[in-house]
Amino acid sequence: MPLQQTLGVDCQTAADAGGEPHCFAGPVRERRMDSVLVIGGGRFIGRHTVTEFRDAGYDVTMLTRGRRQNPFTNAEVAHIEGDRRERDTLETARERVNPDVVVDCVAYFPEDVRVATDVFADVGAYVYISSGAAYGAERTPKREGETPLAGCTAEQATTDSAETYGPRKAEGDREVFAAAEDGVQAMSVRPTVVYGPYDYTERFAYWVDRVAEYDRVVVPSDGLSLWQMAYVEDVASALRLVAERGTAGEAYNVGDEHAPTLREWVDLLARVHETDVETIGVGERELRAAGLAPDDFPIYRDSPHLLSTAKLRGLGWSSTPHETALAVTVAEHLENDRTGREFGPDRDTEAALIDRLTE
Known part of the structure; x- marks a missing residue:
């Protein structure tokens, strides 16, 4: 099974407008990672993430509302039905699975991240899927810790619209950083527009x-x-690598190289x-x-x-031709x-x- 390097971190908030912290690794200890809970695993990115972890030898459980056909009924993937926006559902999943890793594919509101990082505060890795849309300034390329994140008002944080998507994802990132400061092994992955098999958005x-x-x-x-776009299988592999090798309180861009x-x-x-x-x-x-x-x-x-992927490549990641x-x-x-x-x-x-x- 994969080995996780669990890193103690000391985070200091950056002075840039995005308020993104720079985190520095502290003492390193190895932790064996055997099981993963994928929150939202039946459609697109989540579906490929389930496959990525399963193929890497993890025991995989997916948490979905059960409103769509489960693509893993004949595979060794456990399934819990429930609404991830309800804290009781997350607590039930934690008790039933006791996961080493949690990958959160469907946290669309900052409150989702705040609750999840509290419920799963003791896991070896909590990985939040953010977005390249979280950046609040036009830079080429956009870099983690340097390019400011979008601001997010209280109204935007609870409004489900295309216009508030980026601000909500940015605020979710800030929830990850805050959780890391409290000792949670929480990390963020920021894909740009994702394409590949089972893309229900049909943009590509x-x-x-x-x-x-x-x-x-x-x-x-x-x-x-x-x-810049990102192939979905590369996003899934990035999620696993960040879980296994990433540093708490850090964000990692994902996009085709x-x-x-x-x-x-x-x-x-x-x-x-x-x-x-x-x-x-x-x-x-x-x-x-x-x-x-x-x-x-x-x-x-x-x-x-365009997102810089140098930080993710430093973990051993590369994109598919x-x-x-x-x-x-x-x-x-x-x-x-x-x-x-x-x-x-x-x-x-x-x-x-x-x-x-x-x-």
Whole structure:
């Protein structure tokens, strides 16, 4: 079984606007890690996390509400049903599993993290899935402990909306840091936009479908939009490595070590599909004439979003080559008819725009 280096830490809050602490390792002792509780394990990141820990030899238990089909009914994965937002549910899971590791995939509110780090204060590792959206300043790249985190008001902390997602994740990070100061072995992992098999958001599926079906596709502006992504299996491996080797009170960015532009993603997908695709860059003025805007296209971003992964690589992590990741991703999307068409411009509008620009 894997060995955990449990680190005593001395955390000092940084003076930057994000208030993110810098933590320094104290005495090291080894702790054997045998069991993991994955809070939320049936859909996307959680599903791959369950597989990652199971394949590494852990005894795995997943905690979900039981509203969706369990993908692990024929595997050696225990299942507890309950609402993670209820403290009694977490306490029951703790008593039944007594886990060495807790991976929290579905903590969407700061209160979720505050309660979980209290209930699981004695585990060998509590790993919170935060987000690259937690950063509150545009830097290239964004670095842990240097780039400020987003602020979060009391109202934002309890409001479930896309606009408050980043602030809520940032406040969850601060709850992790506070728990670490109290001696909890709590850590944070910050993925950027995640893609891969079983991605129910279908943001990436839009481009998989476009490249599979058409030989000419529109990319907004010049196609140089840079929004770093993260392959889901790499996120899962990062979660395990942070649990086993990370330092309490620290956050770790996760993203593909090479970040293609949007135009490059289309080219990569074309190679996986073994087809030729012409990408047609369209500026804001032409898009506006067609009733479109650049951000109508999935994974477009008007400013670069790039996370430094040097800290995570220091734990021995590396990302999967794009050709490998995309082959698996595309196969699953096609098998399950994921198209993502509702998340981008309809094809008739796109085709009419292409005709006008190329006639």
